[in-house]
Amino acid sequence: MRLLLTNDDGINAKGIYVLAKELEKNHEVIIVAPAKEQSACGHSITLTRPLIVRKTKVEGLNSEAFSVDGTPADCVKIAINKLVVGKIDMVVSGINRGFNLGTDVLYSGTVSAAIEACIYKIPAIAVSMEIKENIETYDIAAKYVSKILLKAKQNNIKSNIVLNVNIPLLKENKIKGIKVCKIGTRLYNNDYIKSIGENNETQYEIKGKVKDIHEEDADTKYFKEGYVTVTPLHYDLTNFNILEDVSKWF
Template identity: 50%
Template sequence: MRILLTNDDGFNAAGIIAIAKEMQKDHEIIIAAPKSQKSASSHSISLKQPLLVREEKIEGISGKIYSIDGTPADCVRVAMDKLVDGRVDVVVSGINYGLNSGTDILYSGTVSAAIEGSMHGLPAIALSQEVNEDSGSFSLSSIHGKRIVEEVIDRGLEKGMVLNVNFPIANNDTFNGIKVCKVGVKSYTNSYVPIKQGEDGIVYELRDENIDITHEDTDTFYLKDGYITISPLQYDLTNFNSIIEIKKWF
């Protein structure tokens, strides 16, 4: 099978290299990813800025590699239009350095790149891993990530659906299992601290802290217990239950 890999951490990030090395054991891979870090870029695209595309080399990666001076969504769009010769069977975004769980998915470039793949009519999966000061290896999540991707290849996905997969920090090189669940809620203090003041104005820096909001049967709940979480997402944001009621207003 032919797999398009992308991310928001950059084409040479550890997570995308780990999943690429695992996937290329049995599949053809193509990497099209940002030239540099583009975390929290959501689904933004470059409308006016020309995009520089370069073919890159990474030791141990056999497939084509392209760096693109744009957003994660740009990377998928450019790849599908110009870089991929022939079919693509699935789009995989990640493995992201850090979780994309709960309402954080709204800001995530990783998830948005997967959604862009789905908008091109392809099965798409976003992969993210929890990290801390003591963990940085993607070896276990790449093995499980490959298994999940291959299940999608075998079974397919409903049109307009994206799988958002999160891996907790592995304890003793094991996860507790897989939970398919809904998306939880995350909230932050959103504190903007002034760090410089001059004639042009005040420079603020975001120093937010997570406010713990945990609901049962959600990704944020199960990740704390060491489970891999899979949340099926859709990008049709219509609130169908409200259409009939709001029609009465006008």
């Protein structure tokens, strides 16, 4: 397959390097990724200035690569519209440094890049790897991406599908398998820490703890149990369960 790779950790991140190295074995890979980290930028795009695009060489990779001084969604948009000549079979976003479970998909630049591909009718995978105490390893995650890509191709994945994949930080033989499931709920107990900056301005830095709601059949539950989770996503946020009820209001 012909694959477009992107991420939100930046073109020099270890995750995208390991992923590209693995996928180059069986696929044609083009990398278009942010010039620097863009974590938690969501689906933002750059409108107030031109984007700077640089063709670059990532040492150790054969893939053609471009850096973009914008967001992950910017990278996918400009790749599809300007940088990549010919058909893209699938977009792969990641491997993200840290998981994107539950409602965190709403903040994630990694997931948003994949959803941008979906808007252009290109199927996509967003893949994230758990990180603990700065243990950063992506080899197992890259192998799972290869497996999931193959399954997606064999089952003729539709052009409007995003698969959100999360891999726990476990030895390969300790991972229980793959669970296809819905997204769960993650609640944040946010606290804003006040400080005074260099120019005497008031600053607030967000801190806080997260609480996962381990609903049945949710990614937060299965991930904690040691499964790789796969959740099909779509950009249509319509709540169809109450669409007819709300229409009656008017």
